[in-house]
Structure formats: structure tokens, C-alpha cells
Amino acid sequence: MSIQPLLNYINKHITLTDKEAEILASKVTVRKYLKGQYVVQQGDVCKIECFVVKGCTKMFHVDEAGQEHVVMFSVEDWWTGDMGSFITQTPADFNVQCIENSELILFHHDTIEALYTEIPKLERFFRLIIERAFAASQKRIVRNFSLSAKDRYLYFKNQYPEIEQRIPQYMVASYLGITKEFLSKIKSEIALEA
Structure with a gap:
């Protein structure tokens, strides 16, 4: 290799x-x-x-x-x-x-x-x-303190679209500091807004 x-x-x-x-x-x-x-x-x-x-x-x-x-x-x-x-x-x-x-x-x-x-x-x-x-770690800490769960998800989705497609949603939820049920709710809201 x-x-x-x-x-x-x-x-x-x-x-x-x-x-x-x-x-x-x-x-x-x-x-x-x-x-x-x-x-x-x-x-x-x-x-x-x-x-x-x-x-x-x-x-x-x-x-x-x-x-x-x-x-x-x-x-x-x-x-x-x-x-x-x-x-x-x-x-x-x-x-x-x-x-x-x-x-x-x-x-x-x-x-x-x-x-x-x-x-x-x-x-x-x-x-x-x-x-x-x-620097990226510090910015993530600030985002976790200052952004809503929905905005954190949107940032993740936009910043790392290739990652979101490859991992189970419960892991995305864990990364965002929310439950998978709450992530489903956020995604439903976003779908309705589109």
C-alpha cells in the first residue's frame, strides 16, 4: 500500500x-x-x-x-x-x-x-x-454555545455534506449534542420550509 x-x-x-x-x-x-x-x-x-x-x-x-x-x-x-x-x-x-x-x-x-x-x-x-x-475546535465550542440545535445541524450539513451521507443519524445527533428524535424533528421542519 x-x-x-x-x-x-x-x-x-x-x-x-x-x-x-x-x-x-x-x-x-x-x-x-x-x-x-x-x-x-x-x-x-x-x-x-x-x-x-x-x-x-x-x-x-x-x-x-x-x-x-x-x-x-x-x-x-x-x-x-x-x-x-x-x-x-x-x-x-x-x-x-x-x-x-x-x-x-x-x-x-x-x-x-x-x-x-x-x-x-x-x-x-x-x-x-x-x-x-x-482553531477549528475553538470555533466548534463557540458554535455549540451560541447557535441553536437547528443552526448547528445546518452548519454541519453545509460544511460536511459528504460526511452526513456516510454516517448514521444517531451519530450526527450525538455530534450535535441532541437526541436522534430531536434531529428528526429538525429535519422535518427544514423539509417543510423548503
């Missing part, structure tokens, strides 16, 4: 030489996961950060009452993993599970520093990616 999709993605931000691409290929792992398989489990230390080549994953937290709270979906050319656990090497707060059969490129915690040493510009690349993820 090729890491070309990852190289294409990286080259949108920085330029790797052929030698650097070879080094990168030697330090990452390409792995296929089946639908339903976990990439990271809550409570385990996250040893990998993942680039999605194919498929779809969800990142979620299960509270003490057993309620699932979806915080993120990842599709092709997106990243997934419990970043906090990966950086600090402490138990993960989140699960990452495949919603579809997926192909991921894994960056292992014990090789990431070696990669930064051998290809210093990768450190800049990951800084840019993490900054963008942090």
Missing part, C-alpha cells in the same frame, strides 16, 4: 525531497481496519496519530452513564487520534472507531521525534496542522 495520498497532502503545506519522502515511508505504517474496529480505546495510552487514506472514523467519549458523545468524524485526507493522550502519553479520554472499513497511515509516538530530527520541516508541518485543528 502506498503513502502517496499522505505525500500529496503534506506537499500542500511543505515540500519534501524524494529522499525525505523515502525516510517518511520507512517510519510510518499503513494499516487496514474493519468497520467497527477500534484504533484507540478510552483509557489506553494513544501510541499513534493517524492519517485517513480511505474510510471514516469517529472520535467519541463514553461517560459514566454509558452515554456516547461524538466529538469528531474523520474521512479521507483528515487526521484522527487522541492528540492529548498522544502528546502526553497518558490514558486516552477518547475512543477512535472505524465507521467504515478504513485504511490509515500511522505515525507512531516512538518514531515521531526521530522523524522531526531527520526531516525538520515535518515539525513545522505538524505545527500547522495542530494550529488549524485547535
Whole structure:
């Protein structure tokens, strides 16, 4: 399996030489996961950060009452993993599970520093990616506080139309912080307005 999709993605931000691409290929792992398989489990230390080549994953937290709270979906050319656990090497707060059969490129915690040493510009690349993820996370928090459930749904539907088509509605509802029944009601209202 090729890491070309990852190289294409990286080259949108920085330029790797052929030698650097070879080094990168030697330090990452390409792995296929089946639908339903976990990439990271809550409570385990996250040893990998993942680039999605194919498929779809969800990142979620299960509270003490057993309620699932979806915080993120990842599709092709997106990243997934419990970043906090990966950086600090402490138990993960989140699960990452495949919603579809997926192909991921894994960056292992014990090789990431070696990669930064051998290809210093990768450190800049990951800084840019993490900054963008942090900014997106902050904007999502503001939307959750300031928008109605209907407006949050409309934002999700417009921003990520390809994701909504690929995931069950109860997961969309969990991501929006509402029940699936309330999401059905919102969708019915929108259909009547159209």
C-alpha cells in the first residue's frame, strides 16, 4: 500500500525531497481496519496519530452513564487520534472507531521525534496542522454555545455534506449534542420550509 495520498497532502503545506519522502515511508505504517474496529480505546495510552487514506472514523467519549458523545468524524485526507493522550502519553479520554472499513497511515509516538530530527520541516508541518485543528475546535465550542440545535445541524450539513451521507443519524445527533428524535424533528421542519 502506498503513502502517496499522505505525500500529496503534506506537499500542500511543505515540500519534501524524494529522499525525505523515502525516510517518511520507512517510519510510518499503513494499516487496514474493519468497520467497527477500534484504533484507540478510552483509557489506553494513544501510541499513534493517524492519517485517513480511505474510510471514516469517529472520535467519541463514553461517560459514566454509558452515554456516547461524538466529538469528531474523520474521512479521507483528515487526521484522527487522541492528540492529548498522544502528546502526553497518558490514558486516552477518547475512543477512535472505524465507521467504515478504513485504511490509515500511522505515525507512531516512538518514531515521531526521530522523524522531526531527520526531516525538520515535518515539525513545522505538524505545527500547522495542530494550529488549524485547535482553531477549528475553538470555533466548534463557540458554535455549540451560541447557535441553536437547528443552526448547528445546518452548519454541519453545509460544511460536511459528504460526511452526513456516510454516517448514521444517531451519530450526527450525538455530534450535535441532541437526541436522534430531536434531529428528526429538525429535519422535518427544514423539509417543510423548503
